[in-house]
Amino acid sequence: MEDTILVLEFPIFGEDFDHLGDATLRIRESLLKALNTPILNASKSREKEIVRKSGICLYEAEANIVIHAKFGFIKTILYKQKIVSIAKDIGPGIKNLILALKPGYSTASEKARMLGFGAGMGLKNIEKISDFFFLISTFGKGTYLLFEVWRNNTTLGGVKMKIRKLIEELKLEVLTNFTEKDLDKIVEEAYTCDLLSNVLSKAEEETTWITVQSNINVVGVATIKRIPIIIVTESNTPEEETLKKAELNSIIIARTKLSSFEISGQLYNLLKKQN
């Protein structure tokens, strides 16, 4: 494929606990180096995030071959738009995939458990973190796992945007003190709602929250849902206490004169238009 940047492949041996993780660390290092080259012009924080995600998934995949299988390999391909990894092994295979994906289910040996493995979280973790996950196994033969971590603008949800840009485009008035890092956080969608319990139960984690509410409980909910920015509409003014609590939790509170309807519309178009 023409946009292939890097291909890395390492053999992994069953029961080779001493070297468990070495292949992942090597791949991780190569990815960091490759992503650091100017042609890819990845932002520092995004770059770190995709390498970390790939690293975690690779480590779990590598551990599974060492712990559960006889022999296999892990292979990582860096494309312009995504990092694709494959872990394939000859081994016992997985009899029941649904069971294997259940948090806490583990058949890890006593030896593996002594070393800190066997939480039964590995596969679930890869599934959760990756943007695409594919697992197939033939009982008695082996297992094939493929997962992808996507770069900018390639999530299923649509366009991703930095908070910095969002604030600029929507002409928001930022009320809290913030760090560069807060502005570098990325949002890809929003949830407009004034009922806290609805946000708690329905909003996606890490979403942008648009609300007319500005009391301190808003920050509590945002913290739980890991919401990086709250847009307070109709020029409502939060109390000092609310702002303080938001700052403490690295949450940005920004204000607009517009109504929730108008600002939602603008943001919707913004996230769509970019595509």
Add this chain to the structure above:
Amino acid sequence: MKVVEIIKIVDAVVLQEEGNWDVNIKYGFAADLLSDTLFVISREEEPVLLITGVTNPSVVKTAKILDIPVVLIARGKPIEASTIELAKKENIILLRTKYIVFVTCGLLYEAGLKGAPWKIQY
């Protein structure tokens, strides 16, 4: 919380000093199961202190992959030389305290170190 403060609070010894001493630790996290650690810390952007009883090199590899700058070994467990060696190579500060995990966490919490405030979802 700075690393030197952590050392003072839990009366720790430094097993491996190569690393970032300026880092400001935001959260503490205690676990002996590495996948649990990977699962919970996977999205954490702030510097985390890992408190654990795992002493083999896997703990350093886990820390590296998660950008965890400091690992605190609890219960005064003896630690493999290979773990220290790897930590040195990977720039991860290794500390050891004689307190058990529960007390270690308690002391640090009392001193102001927090855990991540969200609930874990599967």
